[in-house]
Amino acid sequence: MRRSATMVMGVVLALVLAACGGGGGDTTTTTGAPPATEGTTTTTVGGGATTTTEAEPSGEPIVIGSTLSLTGVLSATGQIHKAVGEAFVEKLNSEGGLLGRPVEWLLFDDESTPDRAAALYERLITEEGVDLIIGPYGTGNITAAMAVAERYGYVFPQHTGSLTYTYTYRCQFPAWPTGVRSNITNPELVFDAIASAGVDSGTVAFVVNEFPGTQFIAYGPPDSDEGGAVKVAEDRGWDVVLEVDFPTAISDWGPIASQVRQADPDFVYLAGLGVDGPNLINAAAALGYQIRNMFVQWPAPGPLVALGEAGEGVMSVTAWEQHPPFTDDPEAAAAAEIINQALTEAGIPYVKAETQSVASWTAWEFLVEGVEGAQSLDNSEVCDYLVNNTIDTTFIGEVDFDPNQNNYYGDLSFVKQIQDGDWWVVYPPEKAAPGRSVEWRSS
Amino acid sequence: MRSRFYLVWAGVAVASWFIPQLVEALGGGIFYLVFLYGLLFWVAQATSWNMLSGFAGYFSFGQGAFFGAGVYTTAVLSARLGWPLLAAMAAGAVTAAAIAAFMGVVVFRLRILKGEIFALVTLAVAFVLASVARLVKFIDGGQGVSVTSLRLPEFFGDFSTSVYRAGALVAVLAVGLAAWIQRSRFGLGLSGIRDDEEVAEGLGVPTFRYKMIILTLSSALSGLSGALHALQIGYVTVDDVFNIRVPLFVILMSILGGTRHWMGPVVGAAVIHTLTDRLSAFGAENMNQIFLGLLLVVVVAALREGVYRRLVARRWVVLATFVATLALLAVTGWGGRLITQAGIAFGMAILVSLLPARLGSPAPAPREVT
Amino acid sequence: MLLEVRGLDAGYGLAQALWDVSLDVAPGEVVAMVGPNGAGKTTLISCLAGLLQPWSGSVRFDGEDITKAPAHVRAELGIALAPEGRRVFPQMSVEDNLLMGAYNRRARRHRSASLAEVYERFPRLAERRHQPAGTLSGGEAQMLAIGRALMGRPKLLLMDEPSLGLAPVIVETMFDIIREISAAGVTILIVEQNVVDALELASRGYVLEEGRVVQAGPARELLDDPHLQRAYFGL
Ligand SMILES: Nc1ncnc2c1ncn2[C@@H]1O[C@H](COP(=O)(O)OP(=O)(O)O)[C@@H](O)[C@H]1O
Numbered sequence A: 001m002r003r004s005a006t007m008v009m010g011v012v013l014a015l016v017l018a019a020c021g022g023g024g025g026d027t028t029t030t031t032g033a034p035p036a037t038e039g040t041t042t043t044t045v046g047g048g049a050t051t052t053t054e055a056e057p058s059g060e061p062i063v064i065g066s067t068l069s070l071t072g073v074l075s076a077t078g079q080i081h082k083a084v085g086e087a088f089v090e091k092l093n094s095e096g097g098l099l100g101r102p103v104e105w106l107l108f109d110d111e112s113t114p115d116r117a118a119a120l121y122e123r124l125i126t127e128e129g130v131d132l133i134i135g136p137y138g139t140g141n142i143t144a145a146m147a148v149a150e151r152y153g154y155v156f157p158q159h160t161g162s163l164t165y166t167y168t169y170r171c172q173f174p175a176w177p178t179g180v181r182s183n184i185t186n187p188e189l190v191f192d193a194i195a196s197a198g199v200d201s202g203t204v205a206f207v208v209n210e211f212p213g214t215q216f217i218a219y220g221p222p223d224s225d226e227g228g229a230v231k232v233a234e235d236r237g238w239d240v241v242l243e244v245d246f247p248t249a250i251s252d253w254g255p256i257a258s259q260v261r262q263a264d265p266d267f268v269y270l271a272g273l274g275v276d277g278p279n280l281i282n283a284a285a286a287l288g289y290q291i292r293n294m295f296v297q298w299p300a301p302g303p304l305v306a307l308g309e310a311g312e313g314v315m316s317v318t319a320w321e322q323h324p325p326f327t328d329d330p331e332a333a334a335a336a337e338i339i340n341q342a343l344t345e346a347g348i349p350y351v352k353a354e355t356q357s358v359a360s361w362t363a364w365e366f367l368v369e370g371v372e373g374a375q376s377l378d379n380s381e382v383c384d385y386l387v388n389n390t391i392d393t394t395f396i397g398e399v400d401f402d403p404n405q406n407n408y409y410g411d412l413s414f415v416k417q418i419q420d421g422d423w424w425v426v427y428p429p430e431k432a433a434p435g436r437s438v439e440w441r442s443s
Numbered sequence B: 001m002r003s004r005f006y007l008v009w010a011g012v013a014v015a016s017w018f019i020p021q022l023v024e025a026l027g028g029g030i031f032y033l034v035f036l037y038g039l040l041f042w043v044a045q046a047t048s049w050n051m052l053s054g055f056a057g058y059f060s061f062g063q064g065a066f067f068g069a070g071v072y073t074t075a076v077l078s079a080r081l082g083w084p085l086l087a088a089m090a091a092g093a094v095t096a097a098a099i100a101a102f103m104g105v106v107v108f109r110l111r112i113l114k115g116e117i118f119a120l121v122t123l124a125v126a127f128v129l130a131s132v133a134r135l136v137k138f139i140d141g142g143q144g145v146s147v148t149s150l151r152l153p154e155f156f157g158d159f160s161t162s163v164y165r166a167g168a169l170v171a172v173l174a175v176g177l178a179a180w181i182q183r184s185r186f187g188l189g190l191s192g193i194r195d196d197e198e199v200a201e202g203l204g205v206p207t208f209r210y211k212m213i214i215l216t217l218s219s220a221l222s223g224l225s226g227a228l229h230a231l232q233i234g235y236v237t238v239d240d241v242f243n244i245r246v247p248l249f250v251i252l253m254s255i256l257g258g259t260r261h262w263m264g265p266v267v268g269a270a271v272i273h274t275l276t277d278r279l280s281a282f283g284a285e286n287m288n289q290i291f292l293g294l295l296l297v298v299v300v301a302a303l304r305e306g307v308y309r310r311l312v313a314r315r316w317v318v319l320a321t322f323v324a325t326l327a328l329l330a331v332t333g334w335g336g337r338l339i340t341q342a343g344i345a346f347g348m349a350i351l352v353s354l355l356p357a358r359l360g361s362p363a364p365a366p367r368e369v370t
Numbered sequence C: 001m002l003l004e005v006r007g008l009d010a011g012y013g014l015a016q017a018l019w020d021v022s023l024d025v026a027p028g029e030v031v032a033m034v035g036p037n038g039a040g041k042t043t044l045i046s047c048l049a050g051l052l053q054p055w056s057g058s059v060r061f062d063g064e065d066i067t068k069a070p071a072h073v074r075a076e077l078g079i080a081l082a083p084e085g086r087r088v089f090p091q092m093s094v095e096d097n098l099l100m101g102a103y104n105r106r107a108r109r110h111r112s113a114s115l116a117e118v119y120e121r122f123p124r125l126a127e128r129r130h131q132p133a134g135t136l137s138g139g140e141a142q143m144l145a146i147g148r149a150l151m152g153r154p155k156l157l158l159m160d161e162p163s164l165g166l167a168p169v170i171v172e173t174m175f176d177i178i179r180e181i182s183a184a185g186v187t188i189l190i191v192e193q194n195v196v197d198a199l200e201l202a203s204r205g206y207v208l209e210e211g212r213v214v215q216a217g218p219a220r221e222l223l224d225d226p227h228l229q230r231a232y233f234g235l
């Protein structure tokens, strides 16, 4: 028996050795052709653009790797990032590529789970040998992937990570301008907006997704008593009448909605994301209850608008919306139109540029600025360049990464609200759409 | 005999330490270490599960509880409280063992908690731990724990090398222990407990003590392996750590490989990890479940004793298939990377071992401890 | 006395199965406890083997009070059990089953010799030593159960219905084997529904009915007892 066991171990060992033996040779690629990657989800957008005004990119493609939540609970938003990323890469290649070389985006599906994301980033870096990476979607996935990026010293531009206080990695560059203390600054902004409608206090219900980022926004970092939205509300004299958490993969909203109806607050602060908003509104409607005023932290923009009358008045935060004064900048307006087209082609219901698509675009810009600025694909050089220089972006202006604030650069959020069937920035006044301000339903 | 046994396992441990040098000398990338770490992680987990559920027959759904206790103890102690990593890892193993021991004292005293009931109790323990981790802010509080700045001692090498080496040591420890147990009087007693606990007790097997020992040992190993895994994950979340993946995979791996021999989980882990890893490299993650399901049906229906015994019975045919397939793929270049080709060849070898008896050499009658 | 049982009450949950059972086994004796199905024979054997804790009463073995001792301690002291329904370890090989019989420390020292003796007594088992025990026939499995108990080098062998479910021819053989074992100097307590064969084998007997010892005496006298003849042989 022992000899047999040794025998089989030998087979396993043989497998391992054989596997290691040819490691060197199989990533070589011929110039011009896509590399011999195995991923079937490879998105090759390179080389062949026909209408270009600038020089055709040439040489071996630069491979940028990432994952996105193409399936799973975060897939609705993951698809937006996919469409925007593809549009960005196509534009980049049509304008001469990166360092004169074509860019190829190698994309895997992380199924909306952090551990898949981390494993796939490790694969992208170690097995696929990608030159650069860009972050996935969703706080958990971003945080997990960032750990891998740090391990291998890769520059990590990321769209929408929300555990700001944990992002101590020097080469992570957040494209979502929430500031490092978004747990305080975001809620302050929201209650300021409400105050602008003449409402200084009232009853408020907090309905909080167990998702890491929304937990952080609502309650603050776990190892401090800094607090979050709940504390902000209390400090401002609001009466917190309900505080309830719900699992990210919740299927039955009935019990939550009935607690909200019971509490009947003036204001529901839904620290939720994706389609949590429509779900809560619908569940409340099924109980014959209409929520008077509601804020949703990070909603998928489309479904709330699609609710029609029931979605009217819902508020959220945004970094950019496709209306004046934001579209007064012609470059931003043009980029927004590219996004519109990409989202339309991808069959995504809500095609206007807003927080998600803008953050996506901006993250890609960080990468491009960093590489072009450093004139190098060396991740540490790119990182240094980004840390030490002011980076110009299309949507959110000039960005100065502050290493003392985990590379954040202040909270540049604005409050938006659904009015007349679409989102409009309503606060602060200097960023509000012409003629728009916060609308509030009193009891 | 005994000293040769220790020598062999010490040799395996030393050899695995130098694999990174070998990989480098052969021109292989870090990826091979990442792959091997994953493999060894599953070997350790499946072996740990099999000690309790295969050797002693106490089927557990609770592997995630012990694994998770190891992960979270290490993450919290090192990342939040600044403990030295090795101390935090040891604490991870001890915590897992302590939780298991507490569960064992309660569960094993009550004779009715056997079979399905035991399996459900272990599942419940995992649920409770997950909820505690989620609710207690100091542990997780719903925001996960970042474990990014921790490193093993310098002499383990750079990050990937060090994690691989530590993983190899844990796996060798687990498998060596399992092999030792199977040969020992203790292991014979466990077999008795698995087949008929009451009779075994009547024949002089101190069943309560043995069950406590194997449960504690199994969970300590799982916790230790989890403690190391916290480092590899980097960002620890309740949903991922207490996921059904770990308990499900260790069960699949052990049953596939065979639960009655210490090599069973090793073979099962190798097959399933290679398969899932290669499918994932092809971006065909979603196919995993289908493949695993089919594989399990075949094994449960066709060969109860697991793949390992078939491999042994048909070792030459299997080896020939492996070498021939690999050679063919290497020459033709089909399959892409060599690791994929090796994976395919490995799969073919396993398939051949699974063919009905008439096509291969007959399987021998199962044998126990020699 | 090798075994002294006094005033044993036992049961399951709230249901009492034994009332005030007392019995003695002297060294070298074969004692039979006979009684119909459900009388409490297996319950008694379980109490003696340590698999069931009696409610009250005492069990002394070799002069020592073992009422509270767990089963594995009793095995160490020299009590071996051939359980009802054989209960071999089905997935283990015949040889491993036998080795399990020598599990206790005392017997372990002699296990090679014991193994040789058992194979000599049961050549069928030697032929099938590498076969999983679950594949044995009923008679073979009973031989294995007895062989396994003998591997423990017992001072007292407890046998729970060794003839249960066996073909008549095989039952004959089985009792011959038990006779031989006894002749080799092993003290035996056998519980049986098969009253005639058991009492013919034994020197003394007890009759158990509904959890109580209703009769006791030399085996020959019990066989001739009119009450027993009416009850069990329909005479
Ligand atoms: N595990 C048990 N749980 C509950 N009652 C039992 C159990 N085993 C036996 N009994 C009951 O105890 C009584 C004696 O059973 P038993 O000792 O098995 O009788 P015998 O061996 O003489 O056939 C019967 O009434 C039986 O139903």
Ligand SMILES: [Mg+2]
Pocket: C038, C041, C042, C043, C084, C161
């Ligand atoms: Mg009985």
